[in-house]
Amino acid sequence: MTIRILIVDDESLIASSLKVFLEDEGFLVAVAGSGEEALELIKREVEFDVCVMDMRLPGLDGNATIRQLHDMSPQMRFIIHTGSIDYRVPADLQNLGIRADHLFHKPLIDMKPIADAIRSLTP
Amino acid sequence: MKSRNGINYSARNTWLGLVLIMLILTVSTFAVLQQQEKRLLENAMSNANDDIRFIKLLLTDALQQQNFEHLNALVHSWGQMISYTQELKVTAANGFVLGHFQRDQQAVRPYTLQVSIKYAYNGLATVTFTKDLGAIDASINRLRWQLFPGLLLIGLVFWRMSWLGLQRKYKAQALDQTNRRLRETADQLETTRAYLRNVFDSMPSTLIGVDAKGKVSMWNMGAEKLFGLTPAQVIGKAFSQAIPAYAALMPKLMDAINTGTPTLIERHVSHEVGKPLFSEIMIYPLHAVGTRGAVVRIDDITQRIQIEQMMVQSEKMLTVGGLAAGMAHEINNPLSGILQSTQNILRRVSPDLPENQVVAHELGLDLEAMKGFLARRGVLDFLEGIREAAQRAGRIVSDMLAFSRRSTSEFSQVSINELLDTVVRIASNDYDLKKTYDFKKIKIVKEYDPTLPVVLCDRVEIEQVLLNLIKNATYAMSEADIGKEQFIYLRSTREADSIRIEIEDTGPGMDEKTKRRVFEPFFTTKPIGVGTGLGLSVSYYIISEQHKGTISVDSAPYKGARFTIRLPVAPTSQRDDHTYTDRR
Numbered sequence: 001m002t003i004r005i006l007i008v009d010d011e012s013l014i015a016s017s018l019k020v021f022l023e024d025e026g027f028l029v030a031v032a033g034s035g036e037e038a039l040e041l042i043k044r045e046v047e048f049d050v051c052v053m054d055m056r057l058p059g060l061d062g063n064a065t066i067r068q069l070h071d072m073s074p075q076m077r078f079i080i081h082t083g084s085i086d087y088r089v090p091a092d093l094q095n096l097g098i099r100a101d102h103l104f105h106k107p108l109i110d111m112k113p114i115a116d117a118i119r120s121l122t123p
Numbered sequence: 124m125k126s127r128n129g130i131n132y133s134a135r136n137t138w139l140g141l142v143l144i145m146l147i148l149t150v151s152t153f154a155v156l157q158q159q160e161k162r163l164l165e166n167a168m169s170n171a172n173d174d175i176r177f178i179k180l181l182l183t184d185a186l187q188q189q190n191f192e193h194l195n196a197l198v199h200s201w202g203q204m205i206s207y208t209q210e211l212k213v214t215a216a217n218g219f220v221l222g223h224f225q226r227d228q229q230a231v232r233p234y235t236l237q238v239s240i241k242y243a244y245n246g247l248a249t250v251t252f253t254k255d256l257g258a259i260d261a262s263i264n265r266l267r268w269q270l271f272p273g274l275l276l277i278g279l280v281f282w283r284m285s286w287l288g289l290q291r292k293y294k295a296q297a298l299d300q301t302n303r304r305l306r307e308t309a310d311q312l313e314t315t316r317a318y319l320r321n322v323f324d325s326m327p328s329t330l331i332g333v334d335a336k337g338k339v340s341m342w343n344m345g346a347e348k349l350f351g352l353t354p355a356q357v358i359g360k361a362f363s364q365a366i367p368a369y370a371a372l373m374p375k376l377m378d379a380i381n382t383g384t385p386t387l388i389e390r391h392v393s394h395e396v397g398k399p400l401f402s403e404i405m406i407y408p409l410h411a412v413g414t415r416g417a418v419v420r421i422d423d424i425t426q427r428i429q430i431e432q433m434m435v436q437s438e439k440m441l442t443v444g445g446l447a448a449g450m451a452h453e454i455n456n457p458l459s460g461i462l463q464s465t466q467n468i469l470r471r472v473s474p475d476l477p478e479n480q481v482v483a484h485e486l487g488l489d490l491e492a493m494k495g496f497l498a499r500r501g502v503l504d505f506l507e508g509i510r511e512a513a514q515r516a517g518r519i520v521s522d523m524l525a526f527s528r529r530s531t532s533e534f535s536q537v538s539i540n541e542l543l544d545t546v547v548r549i550a551s552n553d554y555d556l557k558k559t560y561d562f563k564k565i566k567i568v569k570e571y572d573p574t575l576p577v578v579l580c581d582r583v584e585i586e587q588v589l590l591n592l593i594k595n596a597t598y599a600m601s602e603a604d605i606g607k608e609q610f611i612y613l614r615s616t617r618e619a620d621s622i623r624i625e626i627e628d629t630g631p632g633m634d635e636k637t638k639r640r641v642f643e644p645f646f647t648t649k650p651i652g653v654g655t656g657l658g659l660s661v662s663y664y665i666i667s668e669q670h671k672g673t674i675s676v677d678s679a680p681y682k683g684a685r686f687t688i689r690l691p692v693a694p695t696s697q698r699d700d701h702t703y704t705d706r707r
Contacts, residue, residue: 011460013457013459017463017464017467021463021466024467083451083456083459085524105455107455107461107462107514108462109466109510111463111466
């Protein structure tokens with residue numbers, strides 16, 4: 001079964017280029033431009049296996065969005081893709097299984113490692 | 124004043140002494156004379172007794188012969204014969220004077236003796252013998268008048284001697300006092316001198332005293348230390364000869380002495396080895412009456428100037444850091460868009476992706492031909508160029524961010540020797556290095572101190588610093604590839620409170636100008652696009668600001684370059700508190 005991915009990023013070029021790359025890698029990809037938009041999708045009972053989350057977002061930030069998404073859809077796994085160099089994964093999110101190798105800093109010269117991380121997160 | 128009174132007292136005392144001496148002498152002389160007189164009298168009386176006994180003997184003999192006619196003549200002759208005879212009278216029992224001698228002069232001190240003489244026929248005669256003992260008086264008188272001047276002389280001599288002695292004593296006392304006072308004054312002077320010397324020597328500054336002719340008259344401990352010359356070597360020499368490095372000061376020094384105006388030279392630069400690079404010089408002319416000259420104070424302000432320069436440097440870096448923190452996110456987002464899009468484009472024109480084949484077939488397009496077209500028209504190179512440019516921009520941003528990334532540093536106990544090994548391993552696998560230069564051609568010489576203690580530091584950051592230095596060394600040597608074997612020396616040494624790491628290469632080295640700017644942000648000798656000019660300034664920041672250590676460079680053209688890092692074994696503070704005073 002095809003792996004379903006949700007990209008949350010307010011920067012459309014980043015979101016769309018990542019979407020294209022991941023689609024080329026064979027994933028099924030949807031994009032949300034904000035945390036609220038992502039929650040809206042889940043409420044409409046769209047299901048995702050992995051979420052690639054930006055941190056600095058208008059409105060709800062990445063961390064808060066992850067917490068709510070996890071409450072609504074506990075099976076969902078997360079990858080963090082951020083432009084903040086000093087970002088550290090908060091302790092409660094580490095408890096959700098988010099580790100250092102699920103953290104990617106922008107700009108990515110090569111997106112392949114994200115694809116590899118996604119595969120490692122899904123059975 | 125006191126001494127004079129003392130001497131007056133002593134004079135009066137000697138006069139009293141003289142009177143006393145004279146009194147004692149007079150009394151004792153009197154006693155002596157008395158004694159002498161008594162002795163003389165006794166002597167004379169005993170003589171008189173002997174005389175009269177002799178006369179009695181002679182008379183008895185004369186009277187036995189009944190020779191009365193000659194008796195008077197005999198008495199006369201005896202009276203003449205026996206000295207000092209006043210009267211000699213022989214009277215018969217019937218009162219008839221048988222013989223009589225009487226001197227014309229009146230006796231001064233008559234002494235009369237009487238004896239009876241028995242002779243034949245019951246005859247009896249009386250002899251009266253009177254001797255004048257006045258000669259004793261004369262002799263005593265003579266003695267008296269001989270003794271007194273002598274006594275006077277003796278007294279005077281005594282008195283003079285005692286007076287001189289006293290005077291000498293008082294003089295000695297006065298001299299003693301003066302000497303003592305002199306000694307005290309000298310002691311005080313010596314104490315004052317020692318105190319001044321101490322003050323002079325305790326000054327952290329270098330103090331040099333010069334006289335009106337500009338000759339060194341004083342040279343304190345600071346000067347001794349700074350110039351490595353003892354006072355004996357310089358005192359009396361002209362200032363300009365004593366310290367040739369400061370000879371240029373001479374006109375100003377003389378000017379200050381002649382006009383009496385203090386002169387300040389705020390920043391004196393000397394390039395002589397062993398002398399302070401920067402010094403502040405103050406010339407104080409001496410005002411005191413009778414002394415002309417000046418005191419020259421030299422303060423080594425090299426450290427202060429260097430700190431000022433470092434502050435400027437750090438300010439620059441902090442500005443860069445602050446700027447970077449604000450910009451990083453804004454720049455990284457568009458960079459992400461560019462890089463990700465470029466990667467997609469490169470993938471989507473490649474025949475390797477199956478989906479590309481599908482779409483191309485649908486459109487009747489020959490992917491191989493398209494790839495050839497793109498390659499020949501340089502499109503693929505342009506894309507690669509975009510990718511590299513964006514990548515470089517990303518690297519600049521992340522380097523700049525290093526200045527603002529302070530609160531996140533994590534300190535741990537790190538073995539520098541192990542870290543150096545790790546860095547060498549990383550360098551030998553570094554893609555960029557392999558691309559430009561064969562790291563294997565470089566011989567790494569490790570000179571580690573096996574007893575090196577662990578250091579509390581941020582492992583990642585120190586690793587970054589060391590890697591940067593090794594990469595720079597490799598780059599420099601590849602640029603100046605001269606065909607012979609190149610070396611990088613890695614050294615670690617234990618120092619008092621710190622450890623020293625040296626990274627030395629045998630590359631082309633650098634000139635003075637480059638050396639001075641090497642830690643400056645955005646300064647690079649590499650071609651545009653190769654270096655960001657931030658590597659060493661980040662290293663500088665990491666070592667000096669975050670680890671309270673030092674990093675310095677030693678290099679000359681064609682002499683290679685040696686970077687020396689010192690890390691404190693126990694850093695006082697891990698955080699930067701922006702105070703520069705407590706850095707040492």
